[in-house]
Amino acid sequence: MENITFGFTSELTLDPFFIPPGGKYPIFFLGIAIYLFGVSCNMTLLTLIILKKKLHKPMYFILLSLPLNDLIGITAMLPKVLSDIVTETHKVYYPLCVLQAFLLHMYGGGVLFILAAMSFDRYVAICMPLRYSSVMTQRAVICIISLVWGFDFLLIFSLFSLQTRLPRCKSVIMNVFCDNPSLLKLTCGNTAVNNIIGLFNTAVIQVVSVSIQAYSYVKILITCVVTRKFETKMKAVNTCVAQLVLLIIFEVVATFTILSHRFKNVSADLQKIMGMLIFLIPPILNPIVYGLYTSEIRNTLLAALKNRVSF
Template sequence: MFENSSLRNLLTLETLSLPPNHMYPAFIFGTLLYLIIVFCNLLVLTTIVVSKNLHKPMFILLFNLPISDLIGATAFFPHLIFSIVTQNRAVSPPACIAQAFFIHFYGTGNLLVLTAMAYDRYIAICSPLKYNTIMSPHFLMRIIVLIWFLDFSMMFVLFILLARFKFCRTNVVDLYCNNPSLMKLVCEDIRGNNYYGIASLIVVMGFPLMIIMYTYMQILRTCVITNHTDARKKAIQTCGAHLIVFLVLQINTTFTLISHRFQNVSPFLRRAFGVSILIIPPVLDPIIYGLKTRELRQNIIMFLKRSFFQISRHNQ
């Protein structure tokens, strides 16, 4: 698979441009941010696992979002923190391809999970009497399997196509490895990769966007015509938070991927948007769903109180 991994030359990621007096603050900030992301997402995962009243389609689908966020954050932060400490931006071709794979796997997974969650909310709000019948455990499992199968298979093919080539350049133009920046290191004909990349972009971003638009138009229509003010308010709050998470990821990802195809786009702006994909959703997702979803918030508080009580009781 990794034919180009035989290269003796290491690849060089874009410099962080950190002055010496900023190195340790950046290291501390990056480490704390990564630990916060890991803690918050693991907290959501653990709470859903141990709380039987959360074993519902909505929260089972939500369970997949922190998993994806942890994959993306772990693919990005440890290497970044190591680079800050060593001030060395070199990376081997296999490690770079692996990082790119997991980062794309994370982004695609998030979009597909959020799309499935939007469909779940659509059924819950627009067809509440049929919800339990449609969102049966069997159907729910098929959705989850389909999400991860599509995610893995599409990204696997994408990077198999990339691994055919040998790199003739070594300077990666971004702060982390990704498919567009790695394609710029290839001097051979990459039209096949471009065609597959465009098709993948349509599937991964176009179809979810259409599904989100349709489901939310139907949800909005249902909220407008319903006479139940409380139900309408709850639906708008839940869907509003979900829509914010989806649009942040969708807009940032679209700009980052498309900006690689235009020379006049500011490299700084492209890198800023690219890094935000790996920081904002993993930080935002557990906060939004943990604080805005009342049932999950209550169970998180109960889980923390129970855990602290057990720790304090054990120490006595």
């Protein structure tokens, strides 16, 4: 095959999944409903934390990153997919494709780093309650949030900086959205370094985030077993259960997505749909789960709704 390097502004073609006759607009309106619901839930959580002074605590300042990250994930993926379904163009310029892929990978790493930061905060609050205010200072919270976003950005940036240096000889993305593996398949150069860096970054994200969470929750569990204080145990249940549920949701969806690409008998359309779920299910469920399990957020929201209805 002749090696051709397409220009930076070249147009790429996305490979759509099969839509049965008459199904275009029902799928489109269902997607719009899902998107609006996800955005509304995350915006509600963001607004509550920003406007309600009783939530101006280290725990909730760190939590702010979660709905923000979810908005990035669902917005980077779904509107483009829905637009392509209606217009049937399935075209994207290379810079926009790279931007979409970059944001989606930032979202994936961000979820795990944010949950790790939240688990550390709960570890300090439950295992070292007398030192909480001295450990989780404003400066410490800013440093934690900066590390979460900064470390995630550096890992993903290093991956994509290697991506853009390779010549391209194909112009069809074998997916309904852009991601790093799909972009890598467009290249005609040696991708060994990219694969190694990709695996290394994935390992770092998983190992760092899961290790922090495992350590935090083991320490919290030990504290709950040892202590006789009912208040301490309820604090752990109210917040830690929510965070564990969020982690399980993300990891289960991610695992099913990865497995769908490993079995040859899984259709290409199902693989594409499974790939979309990781950017749909967590952003929709995260604010709901956290709101239900965290009494302070739940009570604040109910009070705000009650005041609005009374008004």
